[in-house]
Each structure stands twice: as structure tokens, then as C-alpha cells.
Amino acid sequence: MTTTVAVTGLGLITPAGIGREQNWERVCDGTGLAAADPELEGALVEFSCRVPEFDAADAVGAREVWRTDRFVQLALVAAQEAIADAGLDPGSWDGGRVGVVVGSAAGGISTLEAQQKRFLEQGGKGVSALLHPMSLVNMVSGRLAIEYGATGPNLVTATACASGATAIGVARDLLASGACDVVLAGGTEAAVTPTFVSGFARMGALYSGTLPPDQASRPFDTRRDGFVIGEGAGMLVLERLEDARRRNARVWARLLGYGATSDAHHATSPHPGGLGIEDAMRRACRDAGVSPEHIGHVNAHGTSTPLNDAAEAGAIDRLGSPDLAVTSTKGVTGHTLGAAGAIEAAYTVLSLAHQVIPPTANLTRTDPEVRLDVVCGAPRKVELAHALSNSAGFGGHNVSLLFGA
Template identity: 85%
Template sequence: MSAIAITGVGVITPAGIGREENWERVCKGVGLATKDPELGGALAEFSCRVPAFDATDAVGAREVWRTDRFVQLALVAADEAVADAGLNPRSWDGSRVGVVVGSAAGGVSTLETQHERFLQQGGKGVSALFHPMALINMVSGRLAIKYGATGPNFVTATACASGATAIGVAKDLLQSGACDVVIAGGAEAAITPTFVTGFARMGALYQGSLPPEEASRPFDARRGGFVIGEGAGILVLERLDDAKSRGARVWARLLGYGATSDAHHITSPHPSGLGIENAMRLACRDADVQPEHIEHVNAHGTSTPLNDAAEAAAIARLGSQQLTVTSTKGVTGHTLGAAGAVEAAYTVLSLAHQMVPPTANLTCLDPEVRLDVVSGAPRPVELTHALSNSAGFGGHNVSLLFGA
């Protein structure tokens, strides 16, 4: 079975617009959360937004008028990824191109805005574009329309594992022969007062007294919840043989995909991390790589007490003696349904640069976390195999195994 090549990488997050800016900021390891004036009354004050994002300049006034922000972010990331892959949508066979994008929330900003207009103005105040803007599937639909991709097209919705699920499904589509190229990833823009308040009421968000930039602190003894973020990560995937035949640059190879369910609790992970451990082991089995040969894990690492403890225990049981771990959520916050794709992109870049970014704000490692969690500065490491982990409410777990 042919390996899968990553030939295009596109990223837009609180760490910046574009792959290079993201990699530079993530490697600096400085938290980017700020106090958010748009979250008045939301019970949580901090967020991580994409900086200096001019949607009109990025996607055009017409698209801004008829798309939700999560779609706009996906369009920007996809443009970078497709251009990076050296593919020309005007000349490819669109029937052989698939689009799979993950999102947890979809167009919640549009939903809140239109609901407010309905309350204030009645039915005639609601936009005729309400549904084409808000429906979660519109992100993949819009990308397909833009690129003339008439192959398989759908959205994956596995909460905060959605973007990783999309990439795993893309691998299956390529290896089954259903597609020759798949544009895959995740997108999210759900920093709205109502949506954020829901997380705050659950106790999932950081609501302590630390400065905003120090609030997201994965694996740290003082962690107290996540900081919500937004963004999009898009990869272009092809069969390795096809990529080589056209002389494409290959950033990394997607070797394995594992997905499991905790079947335990609607929001809390299995306390032992059994689900994410099994997902990692399935990814290793899919890749025919022994778990003890994994050299790096980009952890889900949300900065919540339960998630970090369970995931750390699961990673430790892999038995690798040379393992380095990081969570880039210390920098970007938690981008929800985009996180799995954004962090897959960071894992691909770690392999390409042979470098592990530091975990921001990790000043006192939780004594229960018995792992080599990189902090302080990026660490040069010889990497051949790396995992990217994701998990979501409902017990969804995904692990993607990438090779240099």
C-alpha cells in the first residue's frame, strides 16, 4: 500500500497568517492569549484570535458578505496549501480531487448574529444567506467550488478531533483509489460570547488570575483550563508515488491513522488515557512502526487538569526511551475543530526542520507527568517518526503518525 505524501501545508492561527510565520512564532514558545473586549459577559475574558486578519483583503468583499469567518480562514489556509503543493486547479482532473474538512462548531458567529437580528427585527431581518453561511458542511463545499474539486466532499465532526479525523479520512480515500489528491484539514472560528460562556460554565476554560499570555500552560502544575482560539490548517495529500512522479516536494509522509472512542463520558477523557493510547497504537500498527520507536508526540495537551494527566500517562506507556513531547496550545490556545489539523501541520514542520517547538508557559512540570516535555526553547532532535494526537468531547480520539 502506497505511503501518503504531504505536498502542501497551509496554516492560519493566532501564531500568524501563513506557514512560515506560524512556525517562527510557535518556536518562540510565547503564549498569545489576550483579554478579549468582545467577550463581555461571557464569564471568561481571554482568547487567542488570528492577528491582523483583514478578511476583505484575504478572500474578497463578495466572499466576506456570504461566508462565515471559519470558512474564510479555511479559504486562506487552503490557498497557501494548494499553491505550496505546486498544483494548478485550472488544469487538474477535478473528479479525482477530494475535499475533507473538520469543524466542531461551524458558523456559530453567523448563528448568533442572525438570531439577534431575528429578535430585533423579526423574520425579515434574517439574511437569506443564513444557512449557506452557517451550515458546517459549507466549508468543504466552498473549497470544492473554488478549486473545481468534484470528487468526494464532506465535513468530519468529531469535536476537537475533527481536523485530525479529516486527515485520516483523506489517507483512506487516497489508499482506496477514490482520489488522487485530497485537500484536508480543519477550520474553526467560534470565539463568540454565547459559545465561550458554554465552555466557561463547564469549568473547561482558564478563569484564574494569571496574565492572559500565561493562562494556557499544558502539562504545568498550575494549569487550570484552556484558552479558546481560532484558525485553520489545511494539508494537500497525494500518494507518494504520484508526488514523486511529478517532482513535488514532500514535506513528510502520513504513515498511520488510528481512531478510537473512550465510550466513557460526554466530556471527560478516560482517566487512564486508554482511548488515546489505543489510537496511538493503532496508528503505529497501521504504519508498521513499533510504538517504542516513536521519537516525538505533538500532544493534544489542552492545559486542562484531566486531559493532560490522562494523555501523559498514555504516552508514557508507549515505552519509547527517546520520546520528546510538546503541546503548541500553550502558544495558540485551543482552536477546537481546527486543532488536529493545525497541530498535524506543526508535526509535519517538526519533521521537516528536525526541531521540536517548546511548550509555552511550562515552568513547573506536573510531577505526575513523567515525560520529556520540551519547554523554554525549541530543541533540535533527529526525528524519523512523530505522532500528532487529538481528542474531543464525546470520547473521540485520533492519532496521526507522520514520517520524515
């Protein structure tokens, strides 16, 4: 595939802040943001990474809060910033040429939990008529299409924690095929609920040690013990490069390659050899026509779980790039599940734009089995031409996106 895609807009709302600039500042600061979460009282883990100081009614309007789940509200905020950043006017664009692709793993899980409680307390008549419009996972892309008059392809991708990255890859294919001229693509998740969190805890996937919450997410560290759950949304505006240049748009970076694979190994554990994520990275490189040896940076999936970090580290090491620097921004934001791939793709784009790699928070002693140059302590100034953003998800899904400066 020869089509080059430009990233012309970025929108972020994450535990690192509301908006692109605040996100970049806090991710580069490299301080973990997990904290005690009163809404998780009674859950097996009672801390998380939430979006700070988010007033949904102020951000999207009281009526929107009444009729949408938080995962949609976060996506609306990120999309608004991305479209404004791209300099596009939805009031004047050809909506039939605009697509929307959004990834989410859980959809409106908080709505489902709340309505289940009402059913148990009040019976069927206590259940809201808005249960399904608020909770179905496809409602996020549908709501964005309504908001912006986007009548082109409208899709949701659900590949667990790779969902946001899958959405960006699918969006790239829509542009390459000629089906769209503009695609709003990304991921969103708001699944920090007692039941959902307790499920992860019962699996042994969450951090369960004795360190303070803000030190619990520690990718590639010898003391990593599990991930910290987070929430957020990341949205990108994607266009063909020639179209972006024709309208004199700022190009943050180019999306050059997309690789997707399946481990076909286990429901929740990655292939121990990291073969699936390695194949996804190599496919992205082949797709872009870039030798793996020329990759200068990988924003790793890096969940802070013992199995994932070890498997991914081995896969990255086998790329054989002599000057490759790695980071995992989950040390700061926690794991935002289906939104992570899009949020981290945006951070990778910003690394290329600023020629800076953020540090991996809480990395004090790198696991001896991780034979990588993992950035820690402070941001690193670099000369970057190409970077990969990796994502993986339960079910064995692997996605790698290759961006160029």
C-alpha cells in the first residue's frame, strides 16, 4: 500500500490532563498519576488513574451527560480538540467523505453496572430507556458522526487493549482505498468501576504490592507486579498527505505503516516469546518500506505486568535496531485499556514532532531480562525519523503503527 497518511489533528483527555499540551507536559515529567479512588470503595483494588478535574457537564453539556456514558463524553472532548487542531470546519466539509473509527474494549460498562443495580432494587420498570443507547459500544462512533455530520463509514473496533490502535489502522486503510478523505480515529474508555476492576484483580492482572499508588505502575522494572487501570480518550484526524498539503494543513507526523497479528495462543496471556507483537512490528515496517534497523523509538505497550513486558521486550530487541530507545507512558497514565493504543499513538506522534522521548515513570531498576535502552528519569532529546507504537490485547490481538517525522 503506497498511500501516505498525515496526522493533522490531535486530541487528548487522559489521567495526564485535558488537552494535548497538558498531556505532553505531564508525560514528559514522568511522574506516576495513580491515586486512591473513592468510587472504587469495596473493590479488590481501590486506586486508579482518572482524568483530573473533569466536569462533564461543563465539557459536553448537561443534556449530553444525561444521555451518554462517560466513555462517549471523553471521546467528544478529545474529538473536539482534534478537529479544531486540524483546522477543519465540520460545517462546511463534505460529510459523505468523512469517516469515524473509534476503538473501545468495554463500552458503557458504568451504565450497565448502574442499571443492573436499579434492576435489582426496583425491577424492570426501574431500568432506564436509555440503557442501550448509552451502553452499546458502537454508540461512541455514532454519536461523533451525529455531532460532526460525518456520513461516511462509521465503525467501532473492539480488540481489547489494542482497540484504539486498530481503529487508527482501519482508518488508514479507508483513506488508502479512497473511501474517505478525512477520518476521525482513536480510542476511548471509562471502565473504572468496582465490578470491572475487581474482575481484573481476581485474574491477578492488577498491581497488588505495597508500594504507594503513584509508584504502582512501573513498566520494565524488576518490581512490576501488574497494571494500574486508567481512563481516557485519544483522537487523531487523518488525511492523505497530498490532501493535507493542498490545504496547507500542519502535519504532525506521517502514518506510514500498520501491522496487525494474532497470537493464537491464550485468552489472556501473550505468547511467551513475543512472536505476535514482533510479527506486527515487522509487518508495519514492511508496509511502510522501512527497515526495522532504522526504527529509532518504540512507545511500548509496556503494561507493567511481568509476562507482557518480558515478551514485548524480547520482540523489540530482536528488531535489531542499534539506536532504538523505548518508553512506556503507562507508568504515568496507567493502562487506559481500549483507549491506550490511540493515546500512545498520539504520544508517539508528539515524540516525532518534538524530537523528545518521555521517560518511563517509576523505572528504578530495569529487569535484567529487558535488554533494551528504556528511557527513564528524564525526557531524552533525540533525532527521530521513524517510531513505532505498540498495542496488544486479551485474545491475542497485536497492533503496531509506524509513524514518520
